[in-house]
Amino acid sequence: MASITTNTHLFGILLTVGCFYLITLAKHRSRLNWLNPLLLSVIIIICILILGDIPYDHYMKGGSVIHAFLGPVTVVLALPLYRQRKLLVQHKYAIIGGIISGVASAIISVVVLSRLLGLNDLLERSLIPHSVTTPIGISVSNMLHATEGITIISIIITGILGASIAPMMLKLLRITHPVAKGLSIGTSSHALGTTKAIEMGETEAAMSSLAIGVAALTTVLVVILMQMLGWY
Amino acid sequence: MKIFKQLFIILGINLAGELVSRYLNLPLPGSITGMIILLVLLLTGVLKERHIRDTADFMLQNMGFFFIPAGVSIIVSYHALDGFYFETVLVVVLSTILVLAVTALATQLFINLSEKKNGKHNN
Structure with missing residues (x-):
């Protein structure tokens, strides 16, 4: 009886839309800005699947339909880049220098720390794109033959952490230039961090949203280069 | 109608990206090639922002929704x-x-x- 309801495309789509809608609604009503609809939806859906003894494959019948939209979602990331094109040209050296340093430190620190702490190879690969915006992070995860699920969770943790510590960290490091503030937030903690950059000011917000796309593309290029060189 | 037109353009660019990546044997995933194609089309003025704006902004503002199934895969x-x-x-x-x-x-x-x-x- 239960599987008649769950083993359909409709089940996964309905459950995902319902969860996301209700949590987003609760977020707006309660003004709890730290509520993360993606993370909470994932947790609630996993609980429902476990408690209801519903097979993952049943959920994924509908889930894969939504998952298929990752392609177009990645494509439209070009739009924020296009909108910030003037800033991109104006600050090209700072952007190139800052973002390459950031992307390199992300990859190197994951590899070094993972090996120091004894993480297995699969985990190490899955964490490499933790600072990258989710749709491209998933692409990088697949390029590295890692697991999407772990990559996504690491991306969400990064975003929440970045958003909460960025203002304090930047003050501590005496970063005063709005370009440096925005660029570092977008590079380290993608769209979730950018919500904090928006509170800081117009330049910070624009640089942060620009950095999301540039840092993601830079990471993809660095990973391709690493694979060509025979690492990973 | 506008939404369908915009979605058609975005999906079309995504497909173009997949085809370019595959047939040119690029190491880039097709969706990222698509992103670069869209950026080039916008910068050269072949495509105007209004041709994709509403659908693109909906996707950008609700991006989290599209990652839920990938997140659930941690199970x-x-x-x-x-x-x-x-x-x-x-x-x-x-x-x-x-x-x-x-x-x-x-x-x-x-x-x-x-x-x-x-x-x-x-x-």
């Missing part, structure tokens, strides 16, 4: 984390702090350098 891959939950979170936390600091300091340095250089030219 079949969490075994990789066995015994390393704390260490994994630690790697992510330390790496995030480091990336934030390095990017901020490097950017500030590059800005100072280029401002100094410009100053010299002016004098």
Whole structure:
């Protein structure tokens, strides 16, 4: 009886839309800005699947339909880049220098720390794109033959952490230039961090949203280069 | 109708990206090639922002929704984390702090350098 309801495309789509809608609604009503609809939806859906003894494959019948939209979602990331094109040209050296340093430190620190702490190879690969915006992070995860699920969770943790510590960290490091503030937030903690950059000011917000796309593309290029060189 | 037209354009560019990646044997995933194609089309003026704006903004503003199934997939891959939950979170936390600091300091340095250089030219 239960599987008649769950083993359909409709089940996964309905459950995902319902969860996301209700949590987003609760977020707006309660003004709890730290509520993360993606993370909470994932947790609630996993609980429902476990408690209801519903097979993952049943959920994924509908889930894969939504998952298929990752392609177009990645494509439209070009739009924020296009909108910030003037800033991109104006600050090209700072952007190139800052973002390459950031992307390199992300990859190197994951590899070094993972090996120091004894993480297995699969985990190490899955964490490499933790600072990258989710749709491209998933692409990088697949390029590295890692697991999407772990990559996504690491991306969400990064975003929440970045958003909460960025203002304090930047003050501590005496970063005063709005370009440096925005660029570092977008590079380290993608769209979730950018919500904090928006509170800081117009330049910070624009640089942060620009950095999301540039840092993601830079990471993809660095990973391709690493694979060509025979690492990973 | 507008939404369908915009969705058609976005999906079409996605498909073009997949085809270009496959037939040119690019190491880039098709969706990222698609993103670059869209950027080029916008920059060259072949495509105007209004041709994709509403659908693109809907996707950008509600991006999280599209990642839910990929996030739920951790239900079949969490075994990789066995015994390393704390260490994994630690790697992510330390790496995030480091990336934030390095990017901020490097950017500030590059800005100072280029401002100094410009100053010299002016004098």
